[in-house]
Amino acid sequence: MKPESERIYLRSLQESDAPMMLGITMEEEIRYMTGTKPHFTLEQIQAHINNLNNDSSRYDFAICLKENDQMIGELSIFDIDEEDKKAGFRISMSSIALTGKGYGTEAIQIVLQFVFEELQLNRLQLEVFSHNLRGIRAYEKVGFVKEGVLRESLYYNGHYSDEIIMAILKSDYRNTFVQAPLSDDFVI
Numbered sequence: 001m002k003p004e005s006e007r008i009y010l011r012s013l014q015e016s017d018a019p020m021m022l023g024i025t026m027e028e029e030i031r032y033m034t035g036t037k038p039h040f041t042l043e044q045i046q047a048h049i050n051n052l053n054n055d056s057s058r059y060d061f062a063i064c065l066k067e068n069d070q071m072i073g074e075l076s077i078f079d080i081d082e083e084d085k086k087a088g089f090r091i092s093m094s095s096i097a098l099t100g101k102g103y104g105t106e107a108i109q110i111v112l113q114f115v116f117e118e119l120q121l122n123r124l125q126l127e128v129f130s131h132n133l134r135g136i137r138a139y140e141k142v143g144f145v146k147e148g149v150l151r152e153s154l155y156y157n158g159h160y161s162d163e164i165i166m167a168i169l170k171s172d173y174r175n176t177f178v179q180a181p182l183s184d185d186f187v188i
Helices: 015-026 028-034 042-053 103-118 133-141 170-178
Strands: 008-012 059-065 071-081 086-093 123-129 145-156 159-169
Touching: 008 103, 015 028, 015 042, 015 071, 028 086, 042 059, 059 103, 071 103, 086 103, 103 123, 103 133, 103 170, 123 133, 123 145, 133 159, 159 170
Parallel strands: 086 123
Antiparallel strands: 008 059, 059 071, 071 086, 123 159, 145 159
């Protein structure tokens, strides 16, 4: 499988992506949406990428535009549990200006095919904060279902937010994408 759609493709994270990832961690609205509190150095992010690439329990990808190879975000499939056939998931665009354009949705659709068809997992789970309404809508759009709420789990900017647990099962994926095929402009 080549991880791509009409507008984007996924590739493995590289150490050269560290400056972009550092920029992502510095954008205040992205920090708020993801609940990121610590600040990082370029060296810490470079070391983190090297650690990720040597961890067989996860896949980490850069989201890139096909038209110019620009990295516009990153995502992770992590804590892969082959016995129970499940994993965790997270995604972040590189700036708020890139949200609402469908890039995240396309990236998630690529990941779902990879997770359920290539890795043969049964469950993909994520956590999203209640103040991240765009994220919640995007996850629901591709078939994630709210399963639980950790009330007032995050204290950020003087306010509490709930942490919402969402997941999609292989059967949800099949009902959404296999029986109702992806649009003609979506190619993997």
